[in-house]
Every structure is written in structure tokens, then in C-alpha cells.
Amino acid sequence: MLKATFTLFLLATPSFAFALSGPDFHVSPTSTRQEGATYQPSSGPMPCTKKLLGTTYETATPNGKWQNFHFTLDGSYTVETRTCMWGDEREYVVDETPVQQGDTTLWCPTVRKGPFKEATNVWPPRLFTGSTPEMFVYCGK
Known part of the structure; x- marks a missing residue:
């Protein structure tokens, strides 16, 4: 009974169902x-x-x-x-570009807001958790 009631609630409130x-x-x-x-x-x-x-x-x-x-x-x-x-409306890493930093390679993310109606180069897209100090310096953002 509880499951049926919750399902009915989700059907009656589509924006809440999308958020879930x-x-x-x-x-x-x-x-x-x-x-x-x-x-x-x-x-x-x-x-x-x-x-x-x-x-x-x-x-x-x-x-x-x-x-x-x-x-x-x-x-x-x-x-x-x-x-x-x-996906949902959060920001995701959809592509990565290599940038040479000395003798190591730093991968600079391309970030887009979801949801996505097409596949991306990084699949599935990873949730973007923020830029590191290195990304600020070498990625141009």
C-alpha cells in the first residue's frame, strides 16, 4: 500500500520525480x-x-x-x-583535454550541465567536483 501511494505521489508531482x-x-x-x-x-x-x-x-x-x-x-x-x-541538472565532466605540465600530463576537463540528450566523450559523464589549483593555472579556467 505504501509503495502504491508513493508511486501515485510521484506521478502527481512530476518535477519531484525528476529530482529523484x-x-x-x-x-x-x-x-x-x-x-x-x-x-x-x-x-x-x-x-x-x-x-x-x-x-x-x-x-x-x-x-x-x-x-x-x-x-x-x-x-x-x-x-x-x-x-x-x-543525468540531472548538475555539472558533469563530458570531455578531457591533455595539457603538458613539465614531464607530466594534466587532463583539463570540459564541463557541461546536464541532463544530456546525446552521449559524451567521457561516458558516463563524471560529476564535476571543482577545479584544482593546477587546473586554474594550466587549463585556462
Whole structure:
């Protein structure tokens, strides 16, 4: 019962569900629109893997109204576009460039904010924990 209630809570609060997703694959809402009665909603699974990053899916919810204790459909739909992504809104290392520092090599990170709709050179992207003093001097940032 508790699991079902929590799942219902997550479905009712999509922004909270997104916040819980963290650095992993997930399908998140990216837009919403209205469609008329001629729209044919699709159903089925929405897989999300590295190969499917950026793939969009649509989910449709019938519109209607409550009248005399009955819900009457009006023939239109609210269509939500969902996109396969990886990660959350934190900063990640997505690439590294070698810089020679004397006789050693320092790897300078390229940092971007997530979530990601395409694969990056560093996979999976590592959470950026901040610059070291060496990075400030040799990486130009």
C-alpha cells in the first residue's frame, strides 16, 4: 500500500520525480500540447539507453470534465512529449583535454550541465567536483 501511494505521489508531482532521477537514464517531459479528436495516441514502453538518448515519445491523456458525478470525455487529448535523457541538472565532466605540465600530463576537463540528450566523450559523464589549483593555472579556467 505504501509503495502504491508513493508511486501515485510521484506521478502527481512530476518535477519531484525528476529530482529523484539523478545520474541515470530517464524519460522526462519536455513539452505539452492539445490535440483534437483525430489524434491517435500510441502506447507501449519508452525505453531509454545510451543508443536511444534524445529519442522522443508521446503520451496522451484524454480531456474531459466532471458533470453529475460522471467524467465525460470531450474527444480531445493533452499530449506530452517526453525525451530520453541521462543525468540531472548538475555539472558533469563530458570531455578531457591533455595539457603538458613539465614531464607530466594534466587532463583539463570540459564541463557541461546536464541532463544530456546525446552521449559524451567521457561516458558516463563524471560529476564535476571543482577545479584544482593546477587546473586554474594550466587549463585556462
